[in-house]
Amino acid sequence: MKNDAKGQIEVVAQIGSFMLSMLMVFIVFSFLIVISGFNPVAVYQGLIVGALGTPGALGQTFIRMGPILFCSLGLAVSFRCGMWNIGSEGQLFLGALAAAVVAIYLPGVPKVIHIILAMAASFLVGGIWAGLCGFLKTRFNANEVITTLLSNFIAIWISFYFLKYYLQPKWAFNPSSLPILSSAELPIILKGTLLHGGILIAVICAFIVWFMMKKTSLGYSIDTVGANKIAAKYSGIKVNRIILISMFISGGLAGLAGMGEVLGVHHLLIRNISPHYGFIAIAAVFIARLNPIGAIFVSFFMGAILNGGRHIQIIMGIPTHLVDILVALFVIFMLLQPLLAKKIITAWFTNFRKTGED
């Protein structure tokens, strides 16, 4: 009975602290809008209308949600293993490159198999790229924050190199590849919008990752390594192997995000395939508190913000960078959430004790 009450208080504290952090973001962000000379009510209205107002807009929101969900699932796996993989953006670019190569240069493959092959290629390439950084960590103890971060720049330029020198046809003026074969295109799942099947794959992946983390020994090992490497080592877990596997999965999922963009959205490889999806996913995964199922909802929220940001740029002339600021504020203020939760619980119990004494 007593435990039950304590559990309830904890749930209340978690939700309350979450709301408080969100409120702080809201206040700071509104303040920023006001000092840059815009009407915050109009901005929020524009964001909501642009994100959810029409079926087309809603479809766009879902399209943007896809890559964010893929990246944040990947980040959830590596973060829970204690590896701060900041390289999703680069892994996404390489995944897109691999998917494009398979989708353009592999004719005569049946539709579903072609898509699966492209997915496998992007997962493998993204995973190996992230796994390299994991290897530098396990073998040489190189700080993964720095190696993954710098690997973004390298991956983006590698992707551009192959695009410009190999994939771009001679007659093309801008760096873009040939269109992908129709057998590799992801089907449209909602008539009247551009929403493609990638979002379904992403949601299925979310449940797979949830299952892996919750119900398998691999997931348990990843959580243990993330919580305490030394304890994990003495309980017989091969720490280095778990780190490598988690980085591989993490990079692979980010690679799938690139696959979705090429096969579903652009139908060819272009230079700027991602507007910082890999970095936005960092914010998403922290708001979701590293929970794969929570990531589904938060990614939708982030996709809505991005899509709304584009809308307010068109109708109000506000630069889309405003949305980047909002994302950064989420990352910073979500750090306060556990702190606030603890404060709420302490405050509750001190009050409780006082009233008990009276």
Add this chain to the structure above:
Amino acid sequence: MVLYSAIFTIVTSTVTSAIALLLPALGENISERSGILNIGVEGYMIVGSITSYLFYVSSGNIWLGLLMGMLAGGVLSLIHAVFCITLKCNQVICGIGIWLLGLGLSGYIFRLLDVTTITEKFPPCPIPLLVKIPFFGPAFFNQNIFVYVSLALVLIISIILSKTSWGLLNRGAGDSPFSTEMAGHNVFFIRYISTIICGLLSGLGGAYLAVGILSRFSEGMTNGRGFIAICIVIFGGWNPWKILFGALFFSFIDSFQLYLQVWTKIPYPLLIMLPYLLTIIVVTYISRRSKNIPRKLAIPYIRGGAE
């Protein structure tokens, strides 16, 4: 003669642009020694860039621009300090947030105000006599005044860190905060000051990059320099002189690849990634036997708390 002029160009631009790496690296050195990891150096730099550029364009005074850029970096680092020292949050995540915030803010302000003037550069300020030395004279002693100031800063910081009591406290806050507090010093205060110095120097580095080297602002112009600066600190083993060497080395690689881009047929995307690749290799190599690392780096201090 062609070779001579090529080497001369590379060396001159190496020294000029090394400053944009040196200043943030020196700042990061100070804050890491006090136990605070500033992953967001890149953010301080880009905010310093946009602020200095705007103030220089509107006032015409380059020193005002540099000062304002420096202060902007300092303000952003204050946020990091509050979150990581007082509130004891995770320094890596907070740093990433600060970086994204800086990136977003700079791009937002730049797009909103839409200023694209190309500013004037610093005039070169030759040092008499020394400039007459063949080759080295014109390359090293015909730089602008800001380069000399920054080089002098290496000497000053190295003296402060190794010869004064403040340097010892700075080290103590990072190595053994509990004993530092037992000796009657305020660890939080030391860490605050160190973090803000890091922000100021990084902001100055970004400001110099915008108004001193490139004479303009463009989105994301720092291009990972902040992260390379963090690597230079590891490379230099938390020693200002080795950090100066590291900054010159990385800047040399960058100038060299720019030269190759112009004069050879090697595809330029492969050349641009060279400094990043090299940084990863160097960090990997150094990390195997890094000994000088501050023992309590990135670990929040709880007052009177357990070691």
